[in-house]
Every structure is written in C-alpha cells, then in structure tokens.
Amino acid sequence: MLVVGFMLRSDHLGVTSVIRDLALNSRCYETLIHFFRSSAWSLESLRTTWIQVVHKTAPLLVVDNRVVLVGDGMKQTKEGRRMPGVKKLHQESENSSKGEYIFGHLFGAIGILAGTPQKWFCLPLFMNLQDGVKTILGWRKVDGEKEQPSHVVQMIEQGFAAAQIFGNALLLLDRYFLTVPALERLNAFHHASTARMHLVTKAKANVVAYEHPATKKPGRGRPPKKGKAIKLKDVFKTHAADFQAVTLTLYGKEETVQFLCLDLLWGQGLYQELRFVLVQRGGQCSIVVSTDLTLAATDIIRLYGYRFKIECTFEK
Known part of the structure; x- marks a missing residue:
C-alpha cells in the first residue's frame, strides 16, 4: 500500500501524503511508520519484483x-x-x-x-x-x-x-x-x-580513436596494440565525400541526416573496438558510439535520438 501511495501521492510531505491521497484512517500513521524499519522486506526484493512486473506487463x-x-x-x-x-x-x-x-x-x-x-x-x-x-x-x-x-x-x-x-x-x-x-x-x-548489455552513448567533440595495428611489425619487440591516431572531428572535413544520406524518424518527424560509420579502437590502455557513427544534421555535427559492432548505424542514430528527446522532456 505504501509503494502504491508513493507512486500516486500529490505532494511530498511524507507518510501523511499517502494517508490523504489513499483516504486511509489517520490511525494507520504509526503502522505505516514501522514499515521503514521493518526487516520483513528488503529494497533489493522490492526492486526485483517491480522489474518483473514491468517485464510482464509493459509494452x-x-x-x-x-x-x-x-x-x-x-x-x-x-x-x-x-x-x-x-x-x-x-x-x-x-x-x-x-x-x-x-x-x-x-x-x-x-x-x-x-x-x-x-x-x-x-x-x-x-x-x-x-x-x-x-x-x-x-x-x-x-x-x-x-x-x-x-x-x-x-x-x-x-x-x-x-x-x-x-x-x-x-x-x-x-x-x-x-x-x-x-x-x-x-x-x-x-x-x-x-x-x-551494450552501450549506446555520445563521444566528446575532441575524441581520439585509433586504427587497427598492422598485422606484422618489422624487427623485434612487442606487437603494437594500436595504429594511427585519428581525431574524429577532423574526419567531418577530410572524408566529407564518404558520408551517406538517409531519412530517419528523429524527435517525432522525418529528417535527412548524413552519417559515416567507422569501427576503431578507443581507450588509453584498453584499446577496445567501438563503432563510431559521425552524424551531420542541420549543420550540427555529433559522434555517437556503440559497443555493439553488429548494430546498424541507422539504429544507433535513432536510439540516441530517443535518449535526447527523453532528456529534454525531463529537463522541461
């Protein structure tokens, strides 16, 4: 009852807000207070139950x-x-x-x-x-x-x-x-x-990635872990002819964007292969990244569009 009350209450004045919005008897106050000190439940079990309910019922x-x-x-x-x-x-x-x-x-x-x-x-x-x-x-x-x-x-x-x-x-x-x-x-x-679980995120404008190292290294020594360093913000100019145009549904409307997909190494000392998608939209340039190398570039762009829209709605 308390969990439902916290989801439905109209103000944030503690347990009394739950009593008012659920029209409970005022004598329930002390009983509800004991809920927060009870050892009969754990936060982890409540969380797991909620996730299972969402998994079964939510679209x-x-x-x-x-x-x-x-x-x-x-x-x-x-x-x-x-x-x-x-x-x-x-x-x-x-x-x-x-x-x-x-x-x-x-x-x-x-x-x-x-x-x-x-x-x-x-x-x-x-x-x-x-x-x-x-x-x-x-x-x-x-x-x-x-x-x-x-x-x-x-x-x-x-x-x-x-x-x-x-x-x-x-x-x-x-x-x-x-x-x-x-x-x-x-x-x-x-x-x-x-x-x-794979990540879809955005890279900073000054991100530096690396090409794959050469298969063979002349002479003796440890084989290289990385190849040539690439400043991805410069790729927008040096490889402008390689960008592809596609029409996607972004932010609730059809838009045409240009993109270039590159699989490069990233992370000082880690050098993990990531999928970088360079996007040009309305004169703005951005770099979207995914740890899943099988995910299509268009899906990566569309997914980050979902996140940006939800973030802006939350801030408003």
Missing part, C-alpha cells in the same frame, strides 16, 4: 531482440550542509545560469523505454544515491569488501542488473559515461554472465 521497445534501457545521473541542490549524502558537486552543464559548483545529492537512475511507436516514454526502474554516502556504507562494510565504486561504474552495474531480468539489453547513456572503467566493468560482466 516495451525492442530493437534487434533487445530492450532499451536509459540511464542518467541527476544532481539535486540541497540547502542543508549537514544532511546525509550532501557534498560539493561540479556541474558540467553548458547553461550559464547554473553555478559551476553546488551542494547537493547525486542520484543515479535507470529506466526502460515503453509505449507505442507514436509515443515512447521512460518507465523508471531504479534510483539511488551514488555519491556522498561512502562513510555510511563503511559502517556496514564487511572485511575484504571493496570500496564503493564510482558513479559511472555504479550506473553500469545497475543497468546490467536490470538486463539480467529482461534479457539482452541496450543501455543509452550520455557522453559523461564513456570511460575506460565503465567499459572494463561491462566486459567483466560479460565474462561472468550469459546476459549481454
């Missing part, structure tokens, strides 16, 4: 026999400096009206795309504090247990936990999450489980 978006997950981090400003989990955070937003540093909470959220071809929306699956709670988690830390992973790695872990229930999945993330630790954790999950 999910499926691309190449894989569901589409969406992940993102959110920074919520807080006035109380001594609140649990509040810390100084840096904002990467390009909006000049936002401060460069804030005090607040850093949340990580995972959702899944559901709906109809006319209207896709993100159905939340999980959200938690992913930074500023290192000391709290240390109180219950078991000997030999590793420290809390970074925000980026936690997003990969949460996405893969959902993928194990839904089956194979694609996780849409923004360019902040394209890091070597994220790819290393994803590869570790693939070695330990039969479930598969």
